[in-house]
Amino acid sequence: MDIFSGFNSSVLFLIKIAVWAFLTIYLIFAGVVVRQVKLMTETLEVGFEKGIRFIALFHLIVAFSVFALALIIL
Amino acid sequence: MPDIFNSNRPSINPSLKESKSETSPSTEARGTLNRRLRQKVSSLGSFIPEYKNSGNSETSLKAQDGLLLKFPKEQERHKLHGHNHSPLASYSFYPDHVNFINQDPEEKVILFLRKHPITNWRWMLISFLMIIAPSLLPFFSFFMSLPESFQLILIIVWYLLTTAFVLEEFLSWFFNVNIITDERIIEVDFHNLIYREMTDANIDQIQDVTVEIGGSLRTFLHFGNVVIQTAAEVPKITFEAVPQPDRVARVLRELRIEEEREKLEGRVR
Incomplete structure (x- = not known):
């Protein structure tokens, strides 16, 4: 007998809330990364600041997109 | 036979000492x-x-x-x-x-x-394992029992975690x-x-x-x-x-x- 078959809605709801909570925290983390990269590049310039800032910003955009996707499809 | 216990013999030059360093000046030196x-x-x-x-x-x-x-x-x-x-x-x-x-x-x-870049080998290895880990998910019936939308989001969340780990380790090494x-x-x-x-x-x-x-x-x-x-x-x-x-x-x-x-x-x- 497959004990995992047919998840009831409450279990899925709990997973949904957990994922949303995690993605909210991750969004805040991505924002902190952008800010800290800005501070780091102001502390030290090695000629790669634009690349690093782009990566941090792109990471933030991706995190926001995943958050929006989770809100839509879950 | 040499008198090695003669207390009147001159002592060893105090400025000579074993050291791993290039210079280690004392007050006298x-x-x-x-x-x-x-x-x-x-x-x-x-x-x-x-x-x-x-x-x-x-x-x-x-x-x-x-x-x-x-x-x-x-x-x-x-x-x-x-x-x-x-x-x-x-x-x-x-x-x-x-x-x-x-x-x-x-x-x-x-x-x-x-x-040295080789000092990054640990987190690179962990990152590689994290990247290939979702390929093992089909072997877990718990995960395969979830709706497809949940499976997709959970895999994306896992890769977000991997990205966060890689980013933090790289920034730490870089700066x-x-x-x-x-x-x-x-x-x-x-x-x-x-x-x-x-x-x-x-x-x-x-x-x-x-x-x-x-x-x-x-x-x-x-x-x-x-x-x-x-x-x-x-x-x-x-x-x-x-x-x-x-x-x-x-x-x-x-x-x-x-x-x-x-x-x-x-x-x-």
């Missing part, structure tokens, strides 16, 4: 060190023929082993051994575009150091640097994303430089620690796992000699 440095400075011209005729501070000079005592012109900088244009370099001699906070306008960066300028040594430490520590000490405060290379990997790849004892508020600054630590110690020694020469000539900035 400091006068000896100053005499030796003056002799070194006065004899420097014999190693550097061009120095005798140079009176222009802007003229670039070439010391033995390619180390420069004066900041080189741009064309000459690119020809130097150890000069590197890569922003990901761990060792760069007279780097092109390195500036840091609190840098003096006339201060020149001579050596830019990071940990934790050691800088040697013509005036001081600086250690920049970002312990995590929100805690920065910058330590600096003047070149003339350096008392002792120790090079530590231990282990087969470090010996094979020639990287190690450079431990610098200073008379500053922070007594010890360690350049951890830097490439070519012997050359780093040599640069520091050359700079200390240069500082002593400037003091003797009254050209302290």
Whole structure:
């Protein structure tokens, strides 16, 4: 007998809330990364600041997109 | 038979002692060190023929082993051994575009150091395992029982975690640097994303430089620690796992000699 078959809605709801909570925290983390990269590049310039800032910003955009996707499809 | 228990025999020269470091002046030996440095400075011209005729501070000079005592012109900088244009370099001699906070306008960066890239192997291996981990999910019936939308989001969340891990480790390696300028040594430490520590000490405060290379990997790849004892508020600054630590110690020694020469000539900035 497959004990995992047919998840009831409450279990899925709990997973949904957990994922949303995690993605909210991750969004805040991505924002902190952008800010800290800005501070780091102001502390030290090695000629790669634009690349690093782009990566941090792109990471933030991706995190926001995943958050929006989770809100839509879950 | 020699009388080895004769208490009247002369004692061992107290200035001779075992040490791993290049110089470790005690109070009594400091006068000896100053005499030796003056002799070194006065004899420097014999190693550097061009120095005798140079009176222009802007003229670039070439010391033995390619180390420069004066900041080189741009064309000459690119020809130097150890000069590197890569922003990901761990060792760069007279780097092109390195500036840091609190840098003096006339201060020149001579050596830019990071940990050897091989020190990143652990988190790279973990990242690789994290990237391939979702391929094992079909073997877990718990996961396969979830709706497809949940499966997709959970996999994306896993890769977000992987990205966060990789990003933090890379930023930590990239921004934790050691800088040697013509005036001081600086250690920049970002312990995590929100805690920065910058330590600096003047070149003339350096008392002792120790090079530590231990282990087969470090010996094979020639990287190690450079431990610098200073008379500053922070007594010890360690350049951890830097490439070519012997050359780093040599640069520091050359700079200390240069500082002593400037003091003797009254050209302290």
